[in-house]
Amino acid sequence: MDTTPTRLQQLLTFYNEDPNDPFIIYALATEYRTTEPQRAMEYYQKLLDEHPDYVGTYYHAGKMLEHLQNPEEAEKVYRRGLQVSRKAGQMHAASEIQQALNSLLGLDYEDE
Helix, strand or coil, rough: CCCCCCHHHHHHHHHCCCCCCHHHHHHHHHHHHCCCHHHHHHHHHHHHHHCCCCCCHHHHHHHHHHCCCHHHHHHHHHHHHHHHHHHHHCCHHHHHHHHHEEEEEHCCCCCC
């Protein structure tokens, strides 16, 4: 019988040991993204509220909000993410967030 903890169990243990580590919170959100989107969003929201400079949150939180049928909040998250990523000098992240925002707003001009 395999008693090796799952990745999720390991992350939850790490989280219980240090609930303020943004990387662990992000990893938990990522782990829940496909199986429990609402729970994933709770972790993304915790990052947005408590670790607003954690650039990696914005793209995925926006996408999750889109998935949860909340485009208005997704737009707000993307726009804030653009500000945060540019301020941090993370232009690649800013570009990805801009593309997500453009797509949300119907401004992606790809040829069909």
